[in-house]
Amino acid sequence: MDWVASKTGTLLNSTVQVLDQVVQSGSRFEATLSPAAMKIIKGVMGNDVLSAGFFLMIIGSFYTFFKDLFVRYYYEIQSWFYVSVEVQEGDDTYKWLSEWVAERPLTKSVRHLTVKAVWDEDSDNDDYYSNNSKDERPRLLFMPGMGSHVLYHKGYKINVSRDRPDQAAGADGEQSRILASIQKKQCLTISTFGWDISRLKTIVQDAMEESYKKKEGKTTIYTSQPYDNYWSGSSTRSPRAFHSVILAEGLKEELLEDITTFRNSSQWYHDRGVPYRRGYLLHGPPGTGKTSFIVALAGHLNMSVCIVNLGISGLNDQQLDRLLNNAPRNSILLMEDVDAALVKRKAGKSQEGGNNVTLSGILNALDGITAQEGSVVFMTTNHIRKLAPALIRPGRCDRKMLFDYADKHQIEGMFLKFFLSRPPAAPKPVRKLLTTSTSASTATPTLLEQDSKEQGRKDTYDAMIKRTAAKMAEAITFKDTVTTAQLQGFFMLHRDDPENILDEVPGFLAELIHEREVLSNKKEQRRQRRQKKKVRKEEVEKKAKEAKIAAGETIESSEDEDEDDDDESGSDSFSDSDYYEEAKKPNGSASIKDLKPANGVKAADGEHEVPVQAEANAATAV
Numbered sequence: 001m002d003w004v005a006s007k008t009g010t011l012l013n014s015t016v017q018v019l020d021q022v023v024q025s026g027s028r029f030e031a032t033l034s035p036a037a038m039k040i041i042k043g044v045m046g047n048d049v050l051s052a053g054f055f056l057m058i059i060g061s062f063y064t065f066f067k068d069l070f071v072r073y074y075y076e077i078q079s080w081f082y083v084s085v086e087v088q089e090g091d092d093t094y095k096w097l098s099e100w101v102a103e104r105p106l107t108k109s110v111r112h113l114t115v116k117a118v119w120d121e122d123s124d125n126d127d128y129y130s131n132n133s134k135d136e137r138p139r140l141l142f143m144p145g146m147g148s149h150v151l152y153h154k155g156y157k158i159n160v161s162r163d164r165p166d167q168a169a170g171a172d173g174e175q176s177r178i179l180a181s182i183q184k185k186q187c188l189t190i191s192t193f194g195w196d197i198s199r200l201k202t203i204v205q206d207a208m209e210e211s212y213k214k215k216e217g218k219t220t221i222y223t224s225q226p227y228d229n230y231w232s233g234s235s236t237r238s239p240r241a242f243h244s245v246i247l248a249e250g251l252k253e254e255l256l257e258d259i260t261t262f263r264n265s266s267q268w269y270h271d272r273g274v275p276y277r278r279g280y281l282l283h284g285p286p287g288t289g290k291t292s293f294i295v296a297l298a299g300h301l302n303m304s305v306c307i308v309n310l311g312i313s314g315l316n317d318q319q320l321d322r323l324l325n326n327a328p329r330n331s332i333l334l335m336e337d338v339d340a341a342l343v344k345r346k347a348g349k350s351q352e353g354g355n356n357v358t359l360s361g362i363l364n365a366l367d368g369i370t371a372q373e374g375s376v377v378f379m380t381t382n383h384i385r386k387l388a389p390a391l392i393r394p395g396r397c398d399r400k401m402l403f404d405y406a407d408k409h410q411i412e413g414m415f416l417k418f419f420l421s422r423p424p425a426a427p428k429p430v431r432k433l434l435t436t437s438t439s440a441s442t443a444t445p446t447l448l449e450q451d452s453k454e455q456g457r458k459d460t461y462d463a464m465i466k467r468t469a470a471k472m473a474e475a476i477t478f479k480d481t482v483t484t485a486q487l488q489g490f491f492m493l494h495r496d497d498p499e500n501i502l503d504e505v506p507g508f509l510a511e512l513i514h515e516r517e518v519l520s521n522k523k524e525q526r527r528q529r530r531q532k533k534k535v536r537k538e539e540v541e542k543k544a545k546e547a548k549i550a551a552g553e554t555i556e557s558s559e560d561e562d563e564d565d566d567d568e569s570g571s572d573s574f575s576d577s578d579y580y581e582e583a584k585k586p587n588g589s590a591s592i593k594d595l596k597p598a599n600g601v602k603a604a605d606g607e608h609e610v611p612v613q614a615e616a617n618a619a620t621a622v
Contacts, residue, residue, distance in 0.1 A: 149161070
C-alpha cells in the first residue's frame with residue numbers, strides 16, 4: 001500500500017507540473033492548442049473553486065483506476081491458491097448446494113441473508129398429522145444473500161458467493177422476463193483454499209446425498225419455468241397410498257402392470273430399434289380420479305411428477321421441446337386437460353406475450369428426433385372427441401383408458417375405505433388390574449376381557465359398514481352419473497354418521513340433478529347468445545355485400561371461418577344423457593365394457609368404447 005501511495009503522489013505531482021506548464025505564456029502547449037482551449041484552461045486554473053473541483057476529479061479517476069486494477073489482480077492472484085466450483089440456477093446441483101449452504105452455521109460476518117418460508121414434511125415433528133396440525137408453522141430457511149460470505153465445514157474455511165444478473169434496462173413486464181432469461185442466470189460459487197479439488201467434490205456429493213435422503217419415500221412435484229427452460233421442484237409430499245384410489249375393477253391393476261413392464265424393458269426396445277417411450281391418455285368426465293391416480297402411481301413407483309402447463313403465458317413450441325427433453329429422470333410427464341391447451345388461432349397470427357403452443361409443436365416434443373428416451377407421458381382430457389387423431393395415435397398415445405362415472409365396485413369400495421374399521425368414539429371404561437378380592441360382585445374385568453369386548457364391538461361395526469356399503473351401491477347406481485369426487489365429498493360430509501348416511505342419499509342425488517339443470521340452462525343461454533350474434537354478423541355481412549354489388553365493386557371471398565365457441569367459460573357443463581345410454585343391466589351397476597356408447601367408436605387399441613357425441617358431467621363435488 002505504501003508503494004501505491006507513493007506512486008499516486010508522484011503522478012499527482014507530475015500532473016500539477018504539466019498543468020503549470022500549460023498555463024505559462026510562451027509554452028509549447030500554447031502553440032499546439034487553440035486560443036479558445038488555452039483560454040478555458042487558464043480560466044479553470046485561475047479560479048480556486050474550479051481548480052479544486054478539477055483536482056478532485058483527477059484524484060477520483062486515479063482512485064477508480066487503481067481500485068479496479070487492484071481488485072482485478074487480487075482475485076487473479078487469489079485464484080492461483082483457491083479451487084472453486086460454480087453452478088447456475090436451473091441445474092439440480094444449484095438446489096442441492098443451496099440447501100446444503102442454508103443448513104450450515106454461518107459466521108458472524110454474514111450480515112445479508114435471504115429467507116424463505118418452507119412448508120414441507122421434512123420436519124421431525126411427530127405431530128405433523130395430529131389434530132394440532134393447525135398450529136404448525138413453516139420452517140424458515142436462511143441463506144446468505146448476494147455477495148461473498150464465509151462458513152466453516154469440518155474445520156476448514158469455505159467461501160460462498162452468490163451473483164445475480166442485472167435486469168434488462170428499459171424493459172418491463174413480459175419483455176423484462178424474456179430478456180432476463182437470456183442473460184446469465186443466478187450463480188452460486190463455492191471455493192476453498194488449497195489445490196485439492198477433491199474437497200469440493202466431496203461437498204457436492206454430500207449435498208446431493210442429503211437432498212436425496214430428504215426426498216426418500218416422498219413424491220416430488222415439478223412445475224415448468226418456460227422463460228428459463230428448467231423445472232422447479234415446487235413441493236415434496238408423502239406418497240398417496242396406491243390402494244386408496246378406487247377405479248373401475250381391473251383398470252388400476254392393468255395400468256400398473258403396463259407401466260411396470262415398460263420400465264423393465266429398455267433393452268427389449270433397444271434391441272428392436274423401437275423408441276423407448278410410453279404414452280397414456282386418461283379420458284372421461286371431470287372428477288373421476290385421473291390426476292389422483294397419476295400422483296398415486298408415481299408414489300407407488302417412486303417416481304416424480306412433472307406438470308406440463310400447456311396454457312401458461314409465453315410458452316412456445318421451442319420452449320416446450322426443451323422442457324420435455326430436460327425433464328428430471330425417473331419422472332412422469334403430466335399434461336392435464338390437453339384439449340383446452342390447443343386453442344384455435346387463425347393461421348399466421350401469434351399471440352404476443354401469450355401462449356403460442358401449436359399442435360405440431362406438441363407432436364414433435366412427444367416423439368420427435370430430440371424426444372427424451374425412457375419418458376412416460378400421461379395426458380388427461382374431458383373431451384376426447386376434440387383431440388386431433390395425430391395426437392392420440394399409437395407411438396404418442398399407446399394406451400387410452402376411460403375413467404368413467406362411479407360404478408358399483410367403486411361406490412362400495414369407496415364407502416368401505418372411508419368407514420371400515422373406524423367405529424364412532426364411545427366412552428371407554430377405566431381399565432384396572434384384577435384386584436385381590438375374590439368376590440365375584442367386586443372383581444374388576446381383566447385387560448384381556450376389555451380387549452375382547454372392544455374387538456367384538458369393532459367386528460359388529462365392520463359388519464354393519466359392509467351391509468351399508470352394499471346398500472349404498474344399490475341406492476347410487478351408474479345411471480346416476482356420479483363421479484368419485486362427488487362421492488368423496490358426500491362421504492366426508494357424513495363421515496361421523498355412517499349409520500344414517502343412507503337416509504341422505506335422495507337429497508344428495510336431488511342436489512346433483514338441480515346443479516345439472518342449472519348448468520344445462522346456462523349452456524342453452526350461451527348457445528342462444530352465440531346464435532343471435534352469428535345471425536347479426538351474417539346480416540351485417542349481407543348488407544355490406546349488397547352495397548358493394550350496387551357500387552360495382554369486386555367481392556372477395558372470405559376464407560375465415562367462425563371459431564367454435566364451445567370452449568368458452570362454462571363449457572364444462574354437460575348433459576348426462578349425452579354421455580352414455582342406460583346400462584344394459586337392470587340394476588344400473590354395469591361395468592365399463594357392459595355399456596353402449598351413444599354414437600361411439602372403438603378405441604384405436606380396442607380397449608374401451610370411446611364416446612364421440614357426448615361430453616361428461618361437470619357438477620362439482622359436494
